[in-house]
Amino acid sequence: MIADFNAAHGAPGSSCSSGKGKNAAAGSVSLTNAIEVEHIVKKYGDFTAVDDVSFDVKEEEIFGLLGPNGAGKSTLIRMMTTLIPITAGTARIAGHDVQKDPEAVRRVIGVIPQALTSDLDLTLEENLNIYAKLYDVPARKRKQAIDELLELVDLTKWRHAQTKTLSGGMRRRLEIARGLVHSPRIFFLDEPTTGLDPVSRVAVWEMLSNIKKNRQLTILITTHYMDEADRLCDRIAIVDHGKLVALDTPAALKANVPGSNVIEAQFDNTPADWEQRLHSLSGVTSVQHVGACMYRILTSNGSRTTTELVEMAVQAGVPVKSLSVQNTTLDDVFVHYTGRQLRDELVKAYGFVMPPRPGLQP
Ligand SMILES: Nc1ncnc2c1ncn2[C@@H]1O[C@H](COP(=O)(O)OP(=O)(O)O)[C@@H](O)[C@H]1O
Numbered sequence: 001m002i003a004d005f006n007a008a009h010g011a012p013g014s015s016c017s018s019g020k021g022k023n024a025a026a027g028s029v030s031l032t033n034a035i036e037v038e039h040i041v042k043k044y045g046d047f048t049a050v051d052d053v054s055f056d057v058k059e060e061e062i063f064g065l066l067g068p069n070g071a072g073k074s075t076l077i078r079m080m081t082t083l084i085p086i087t088a089g090t091a092r093i094a095g096h097d098v099q100k101d102p103e104a105v106r107r108v109i110g111v112i113p114q115a116l117t118s119d120l121d122l123t124l125e126e127n128l129n130i131y132a133k134l135y136d137v138p139a140r141k142r143k144q145a146i147d148e149l150l151e152l153v154d155l156t157k158w159r160h161a162q163t164k165t166l167s168g169g170m171r172r173r174l175e176i177a178r179g180l181v182h183s184p185r186i187f188f189l190d191e192p193t194t195g196l197d198p199v200s201r202v203a204v205w206e207m208l209s210n211i212k213k214n215r216q217l218t219i220l221i222t223t224h225y226m227d228e229a230d231r232l233c234d235r236i237a238i239v240d241h242g243k244l245v246a247l248d249t250p251a252a253l254k255a256n257v258p259g260s261n262v263i264e265a266q267f268d269n270t271p272a273d274w275e276q277r278l279h280s281l282s283g284v285t286s287v288q289h290v291g292a293c294m295y296r297i298l299t300s301n302g303s304r305t306t307t308e309l310v311e312m313a314v315q316a317g318v319p320v321k322s323l324s325v326q327n328t329t330l331d332d333v334f335v336h337y338t339g340r341q342l343r344d345e346l347v348k349a350y351g352f353v354m355p356p357r358p359g360l361q362p
């Protein structure tokens, strides 16, 4: 059973609301912004890593920065969390300007950097205790905070284990607990699931949703996983080459893409003009050639396009090897705004690899 953290810790400004859209409480006329970024720029010499980006994050929102490696996600987080200077523009965190009042910003934020940073030779409890002391959590509250956090991330029974014996997913969960030890109001997580296996990734998502249900917390998360952004985030900003290319709820982003269904079809021995012929089918808004005789077709009328596609293939003597029809996904949103597949970008880029787990090797 998870205790009510805010009640236990006397967090200020409790509004007793829960669930998405909680900011629109009856009678409230304006929404408070936890994060306000205006025309922010980061240059490294002549290279512009973040190029005139502006966005607001509402209180208690889960906001996703989605983009391929090198898009500028970590650079944005580092500027918002006072770790690197801003070249131009402003960022305000809980009303505090990161350049003018970095100390005030640091007091209200928790940050989970992209790389794992817990001390491997210490136990989980020791790692959490060090951070609690670093952040001046009063001694009488430390034990209770650590008890609750270990419970929250489902690591209570590992409390006295050395951190190096944990799997990558468990270490991520420990780091998330560590980032919350001083009850921050705004939590920044930089690619918390990169390098994790699919099961551990889902466990981290569930844990983050759980944390959101139990605390009044604004979360800014970066990811290059579309499914993660779709499932977790209230709103998503797509960043590419340092620029913000789209910002909305996952549903609205998908609705903006022309075509409501995606047909993936693989053929054999297609003629040279096959792509153009697919384009001419009813309802089709775009056709991508994604692999050997494999096509991804966006359409406003999935069933009609599919029927016509099969008829055309039969008439042309082109075998259909596989066929699937789905709703539009965030992958299609990314292609729509950038002209590229996010997964292609990831294959090209150097990926972060979870470090080995020295304690539990067979
Ligand atoms: N300290 C630095 N010096 C020079 N270039 C950098 C530095 N840090 C990041 N970059 C460059 O800025 C761009 C954005 O990087 P980053 O914010 O880490 O992207 P992401 O987190 O989206 O993968 C990349 O092209 C990266 O090589």
Ligand SMILES: [Mg+2]
Pocket: 073, 074, 075, 114, 190, 191
């Ligand atoms: Mg990064």
